[in-house]
Amino acid sequence: MKKLTAPGRYSVLLVIIFLATLWFFPMWRIDLKAPQYPGGLTMTIWINDVKDDVDVINGLNHYIGMKTIHKEDFKEFVYLPATIISFIVLGILVFFWNRKTGYYIWTGIFTAIGLMSFYDFYKWEYDYGHNLDPTAPIQVPGMSYQPPLIGYKKLLNFEVLSQPHVAGWLFILSGVVLVSITFYEWKQSKKMV
Amino acid sequence: MKHYKLMLCALGAVIAGQSCKMKDTGTVVQGDAASKVYVAPGKYDEFYNFVSGGFSGQVSVYGIPSGRLLKVIPVFSVNPENGYGFSEETKPMLNTTAGFVPWDDEHHLALSQTNGEHDGRWIFANANNTPRVARINLGTFKTDEILEIPNSGGNHSSPFITENTEYVVAGTRFSVPLGEADVPISSFKENFKSVASFINVDQGTGNMKIAFQIALPGMSLDLSRAGKGPSHGWFFFSTYNTEQANTLLEVNASQKDKDFIVAVNWKKAEEYVKAGKGTKMKTRYYHNKWNEETHSATSELEQEVLVLDPAELKDMVYMIPCPKSPHGCDVDPSGEYIVGSGKLAALIPVFSFNKLMKAINDKTFEGEYQGIPVVKYEAALHGEVQKPGLGPLHTEFDGKGNAYTSFFLSSEVVKWSIKDVKVLDRVPTYYSIGHLCVPGGDTRKPYGKYVIAYNKITKDRYLPTGPELAQSAQLYDISGDKMQLILDFPTIGEPHYAQAIDAKVIKDRSVKIFDINKNKHQYVAMGEKETKVVRNGNRVDIYMTAIRSHLTPDNIEGVFVGDEVYFHITNLEQDWDVPHGFAIKHAANAELLIMPGETSTLKFVPDRTGIYPFYCTDFCSALHQEMQGYLRVSPKGSNVPLKYGIGDTAPKAVAAK
Numbered sequence: 001m002k003k004l005t006a007p008g009r010y011s012v013l014l015v016i017i018f019l020a021t022l023w024f025f026p027m028w029r030i031d032l033k034a035p036q037y038p039g040g041l042t043m044t045i046w047i048n049d050v051k052d053d054v055d056v057i058n059g060l061n062h063y064i065g066m067k068t069i070h071k072e073d074f075k076e077f078v079y080l081p082a083t084i085i086s087f088i089v090l091g092i093l094v095f096f097w098n099r100k101t102g103y104y105i106w107t108g109i110f111t112a113i114g115l116m117s118f119y120d121f122y123k124w125e126y127d128y129g130h131n132l133d134p135t136a137p138i139q140v141p142g143m144s145y146q147p148p149l150i151g152y153k154k155l156l157n158f159e160v161l162s163q164p165h166v167a168g169w170l171f172i173l174s175g176v177v178l179v180s181i182t183f184y185e186w187k188q189s190k191k192m193v
Numbered sequence: 194m195k196h197y198k199l200m201l202c203a204l205g206a207v208i209a210g211q212s213c214k215m216k217d218t219g220t221v222v223q224g225d226a227a228s229k230v231y232v233a234p235g236k237y238d239e240f241y242n243f244v245s246g247g248f249s250g251q252v253s254v255y256g257i258p259s260g261r262l263l264k265v266i267p268v269f270s271v272n273p274e275n276g277y278g279f280s281e282e283t284k285p286m287l288n289t290t291a292g293f294v295p296w297d298d299e300h301h302l303a304l305s306q307t308n309g310e311h312d313g314r315w316i317f318a319n320a321n322n323t324p325r326v327a328r329i330n331l332g333t334f335k336t337d338e339i340l341e342i343p344n345s346g347g348n349h350s351s352p353f354i355t356e357n358t359e360y361v362v363a364g365t366r367f368s369v370p371l372g373e374a375d376v377p378i379s380s381f382k383e384n385f386k387s388v389a390s391f392i393n394v395d396q397g398t399g400n401m402k403i404a405f406q407i408a409l410p411g412m413s414l415d416l417s418r419a420g421k422g423p424s425h426g427w428f429f430f431s432t433y434n435t436e437q438a439n440t441l442l443e444v445n446a447s448q449k450d451k452d453f454i455v456a457v458n459w460k461k462a463e464e465y466v467k468a469g470k471g472t473k474m475k476t477r478y479y480h481n482k483w484n485e486e487t488h489s490a491t492s493e494l495e496q497e498v499l500v501l502d503p504a505e506l507k508d509m510v511y512m513i514p515c516p517k518s519p520h521g522c523d524v525d526p527s528g529e530y531i532v533g534s535g536k537l538a539a540l541i542p543v544f545s546f547n548k549l550m551k552a553i554n555d556k557t558f559e560g561e562y563q564g565i566p567v568v569k570y571e572a573a574l575h576g577e578v579q580k581p582g583l584g585p586l587h588t589e590f591d592g593k594g595n596a597y598t599s600f601f602l603s604s605e606v607v608k609w610s611i612k613d614v615k616v617l618d619r620v621p622t623y624y625s626i627g628h629l630c631v632p633g634g635d636t637r638k639p640y641g642k643y644v645i646a647y648n649k650i651t652k653d654r655y656l657p658t659g660p661e662l663a664q665s666a667q668l669y670d671i672s673g674d675k676m677q678l679i680l681d682f683p684t685i686g687e688p689h690y691a692q693a694i695d696a697k698v699i700k701d702r703s704v705k706i707f708d709i710n711k712n713k714h715q716y717v718a719m720g721e722k723e724t725k726v727v728r729n730g731n732r733v734d735i736y737m738t739a740i741r742s743h744l745t746p747d748n749i750e751g752v753f754v755g756d757e758v759y760f761h762i763t764n765l766e767q768d769w770d771v772p773h774g775f776a777i778k779h780a781a782n783a784e785l786l787i788m789p790g791e792t793s794t795l796k797f798v799p800d801r802t803g804i805y806p807f808y809c810t811d812f813c814s815a816l817h818q819e820m821q822g823y824l825r826v827s828p829k830g831s832n833v834p835l836k837y838g839i840g841d842t843a844p845k846a847v848a849a850k
Binding site: 055056059062063137138 | 740741742766767768814815816819
């Protein structure tokens with residue numbers, strides 16, 4: 001079994017540091033802007049919480065029958081930290097084991113976590129935007145309020161912009177590092193043959 | 194033919210003569226005045242201008258240079274618009290020893306200071322009629338405290354302030370006997386006193402306390418200013434009626450060539466207080482305080498003041514002769530010059546603090562007034578501004594060595610240089626200016642830039658509105674050598690003094706909402722689940738919540754004619770600019786305006802049976818119109834059970850068996 005190259009081995013620590021930022025910065029931010037909110041409203045999504053103007057947004061959403069957002073309703077806020085912590089522990093093992101195979105498996109797991117997270121986020125947004133209270137005061141035929149996964153969308157009087165926050169970018173960067181290093185390691189091993 | 198020509202000439206002369214009018218007030222504005230006062234939509238004014246409301250009893254807030262009205266802060270008068278003085282929580286604010294007083298005449302304002310500069314914490318206001326001093330919180334723009342002043346007949350020389358807000362003063366304009374003594378009016382000379390109260394301000398909470406009162410001889414304390422810089426530790430009061438007349442003052446109080454400026458060494462007074470030289474006097478006065486956590490006011494009866502007698506306690510008070518019934522008594526930014534404005538005088542005397550100190554040290558006195566030394570006029574005089582105008586009233590400063598004095602009779606603002614007491618410029622005001630204000634003009638570091646005239650007479654300045662007109666303020670640019678009129682703006686009430694502060698000092702500290710989690714109101718409903726209706730005898734307490742766009746509960750039954758119903762409304766919103774209003778049909782008081790996170794109470798006593806709609810009065814959302822409910826009032830003694838709710842929990846008709 002082949003050992004990792006030095007850059008490959010230390011990239012494990014880099015990825016761990018990147019992922020640790022999830023506990024210090026939000027993953028995602030959704031900005032809303034409307035004429036009567038000149039300063040805009042922001043909701044930030046953390047690994048284990050939703051913060052900032054959530055209460056204000058909840059207050060507005062009842063008009064169109066969207067569900068209110070409560071930290072307690074998200075099992076993701078329990079699973080996701082547990083998953084990432086397990087993944088970091090695995091990373092430490094990969095670092096000490098120092099084998100390419102370990103790294104490949106680690107990258108594979110990350111890819112799975114990443115894809116599942118985005119799918120879960122999309123599903124939540126879909127449900128949140130489509131599953132409306134049939135007795136809502138304002139009902140616009142055919143209208144749904146699913147926020148964009150990433151990017152800009154106009155929803156009634158609100159303009160919505162969704163994008164990664166610091167920890168989100170570093171999460172994405174972790175993926176880039178992992179895939180690049182995996183490719184690099186694989187090339188290196190071929191050279192040695 | 195010749196006759197014809199002559200006639201043409203005569204006609205020409207008549208026509209030409211028509212255009213030879215006196216100067217029109219409309220032609221005075223010239224140049225780029227519009228661009229100087231134009232604050233584009235969405236942009237902010239440079240200064241907050243706090244303007245006393247005069248007989249309105251309130252404080253109005255204008256933006257300068259635009260002259261736009263931003264807010265009216267209720268202080269001494271009830272305000273049905275937001276329930277001030279009508280809600281159960283605010284009623285104690287207007288409590289006095291004479292009971293609930295719903296109005297007053299407010300003349301002067303004083304922004305709190307630190308190191309002689311406006312710090313934007315509070316603004317103080319006086320009530321002239323029922324003597325009181327109020328403190329307004331500049332975070333919430335709400336009246337936080339009102340203190341009644343005992344032994345005062347009319348709180349006019351108030352609420353002037355020391356340079357670190359150590360004291361706010363309250364001097365009586367009408368001297369009266371101490372206590373509540375019943376004496377013949379003609380015994381003025383023996384029994385009447387002019388009391389100057391020194392109110393201590395707690396630097397943390399802002400809470401006021403009468404530290405001591407100085408019982409000066411009976412006369413009228415008119416206006417006042419604290420010393421600053423080198424003169425810090427002294428307070429100066431202008432006086433009139435040192436003749437001690439008690440009737441026809443118009444004539445009898447204008448007899449003496451000179452009245453006085455009273456110089457009070459308050460540091461000395463503090464020493465006497467410390468040494469126990471004051472006399473504790475039984476009296477009564479109310480002290481009303483607002484609590485931001487309970488969203489309620491409390492009213493407490495105080496029963497004692499400490500009185501100092503200046504005839505007995507030497508070196509504390511001196512008199513400076515000042516020509517002809519002085520009104521304004523203003524101290525320049527350096528603290529060295531004291532300007533006395535004799536409202537019947539044809540000159541302005543300027544006194545020097547250094548000279549005054551020297552005169553006191555050298556005992557250059559011309560005699561005594563009721564046991565108080567009178568300094569020789571010339572010994573304290575820095576100089577006289579000759580022929581400044583007619584009827585000087587008040588002076589403000591630009592921090593560049595210039596003074597600006599208002600002239601009521603000649604209706605003008607005169608700019609003069611303090612050092613050489615020379616007139617530099619004069620501009621007319623429309624009409625008959627009273628007070629004036631330079632932003633920061635009473636501080637050690639005035640901003641200069643503008644002078645604002647608060648005129649007593651309006652006449653033709655605006656579109657006529659019947660016999661009763663708005664008051665007229667005028668803004669002048671003083672950044673150049675020549676003062677330039679750039680704006681007229683109407684004001685509410687009748688402004689007397691006003692102050693202006695750099696918007697930056699206040700703007701970012703402005704409170705947006707009250708934290709609902711800190712709401713300690715006795716009748717708060719922390720969420721809709723905690724709403725309820727409780728009967729206790731004929732008292733009914735309704736714990737109600739308001740949030741866009743419903744009041745909870747919105748159906749209430751089981752209330753009877755003659756019940757005392759208290760609607761305690763908690764606004765559950767936590768977002769800026771989402772107040773809710775509350776009104777119920779036939780309520781004999783007013784509406785409530787409830788800010789986010791606040792609880793307010795409206796008392797309602799139904800006098801007849803029926804269904805009483807109630808609703809939100811402040812347009813809050815697209816469904817504001819739906820924010821309404823019903824109170825059912827049944828005959829006294831009927832057996833309608835107490836029921837309440839909203840939606841599914843609303844009381845339902847009992848199905849017939």
